[in-house]
Amino acid sequence: MEAKKALQRDWSSLPVEVLNLIAKKLSEISDFVCFRAVCTAWRFSTPSTDLLPQFPWILVKHQNKPDLSFYSIPSNKIYSIHASKSLGKWLYGPLEGYMLVNLNYQSLWEFGDPFALTLQLSLLNPLNNHEILLPAYDFEGLPYRFSCMGEYVFSYGYADYQTPKLVFWHLGQDNWCELNLSSDYVNCKHICLKSMIFNVERETGVTKVIDIATGTLVYVIPPIEGYSAVGSEFIVDAFGDILRVFQHDDPYTGLVYDTWFDVHRLEIMENGSPCWVKVDNIGNQAVFVDSYNCFVLRAHDFAGIKRNCIYFLTRISHGEEAPLYGVERIDIMTGAREHLPCPLKEPKSWFVPSLLSL
Structure with missing residues (x-):
């Protein structure tokens, strides 16, 4: 009789406080x-904001299909998410x-001359299929790459096929911003961060910092000791x-066991000059790296x-038929490394899953 009563118990009537604890x-x-998804009462008692922060997922390199595959390291599960957009x-x-x-490059050519195409970029949350269209922008010349960094989306191209130009958009802005650069910034790595643009000269490692609002040079930071142009x-x-x-x-193998990292922190000296200081402890923080x-x-x-x-996501071996990829974790202080399980054939990038919409 007691077992029968237990089966007939209305679990949807659990107190909200108990549901929140669970x-x-x-x-x-x-x-x-x-x-x-159990019932309406459980859904309304647990808003999406109650979801604990999630360990980043790994997006596998996808083909021309609407389904995306993600791998979760903690649960050792592969999730297939239908994201038609x-x-x-x-x-x-x-x-x-x-x-x-x-659009990928193949799609660009299918649409005609890619150098004359006005791209429509967007931000997509693949978990709830919510999409935010970025302002339209007529890119002059095909940009070689788009990047996300912090709250910025930016691209590097040429204003007239000769003058380098940065085009960037900040989360919440109505329009793209442009910044024409001198020829001194052609062979630089460009990164938008905290209202500044960090331009790292590939050959010398010198960092030039430009204020986004004014376009003026704020700092020139000397290269790190032992700088090498081979790497990311x-x-x-x-x-x-x-x-x-x-x-x-x-440069000859590109394999995981031939990869190592240096971490430097930007500091301002007593005389007001900036410098990169090598650190082996970033405290209660962890860094996630992929190709981009x-x-x-x-x-x-x-x-x-x-x-x-x-x-970091990396290539472990070339393999006879296809390269083998994986996930490595390196302790910044000791250099000790650990291989983490990853069944994906070609992991592409990290993704921090969230059910929230911007």
């Missing part, structure tokens, strides 16, 4: 979604729970600090993230 224990987004497009990210979406350069906002993360790659992006998270906000580490 929801806050669900660290995996799939469990949270299933919990909210990503069909035939490139995805970059992450940016505030969204990814930057634009990232400058990121680390919750108030500005970090320069350099990924050294062996780099971002920093607070480790204590995310279940499973190890502090003072770098997580």
Whole structure:
């Protein structure tokens, strides 16, 4: 009789306080979604804002299909998400729970002359299919790359096929902003961050910092000691600090075991001059790196993230038929590295899952 009563119990009548306690224990987004799908009462008692911050997912390189595949390291699960608005497009990210979406180069040629095409970029949250259209902009010449950094989307191209130009958009702006650069900035890595543009000269490693609002040169930062042009350069906002993360790659192999990182923090000396200072401890933070992006998270906000580490997607081996890719975690202080399981054949980029809409 007691068992029969238990089966007939109306679980939807659980007190809201109890439901909230249960929801806050669900660290995996799939469990949270299933919990909210039980009944109307459970859904309305647990808003999307109750979802715990999620360990970044890994987006696999996708073909011309509307379904995206993501891998979750903590749960060891692959999620297939139907995102029709990503069909035939490139995805970059992450940016505030969204990814930057634009037509891939094959699609550009299908639409005609890509050099005369006005691209329609957007931000897409693949989990709820919410899309934010960016302002239209007539790019003069095909931009070689779009990037997301912090709250900025930017591209580097040429104003008249000779003069270098940065075009950038800040989250919430109504229009793109333009900044024509001198020939001194042709061979530079350009990064928009905290209302500044950091231009790193590839050959010398000198960093020139330009104020976005005025276009004036603010700082010239000397190169880091032992600078090498072989590798990938990232400058990121680390919750108030500005970090320069350099990924050294062996030019002959490009394999994971021939990759290492240096981390520097921007500091202002007593005489007012800026410099990059090498650090081996970034405290309760972790850095995530892929081929295009780099971002920093607070480790204590995310279940499973190890502090003072770098997580990066990389190629482990070339393989006879296809290269083998994986995820590596490196302790910044000790240099100790650990291979993390990843069943994806070709991981493309990190994505921080969120159910919220901007």
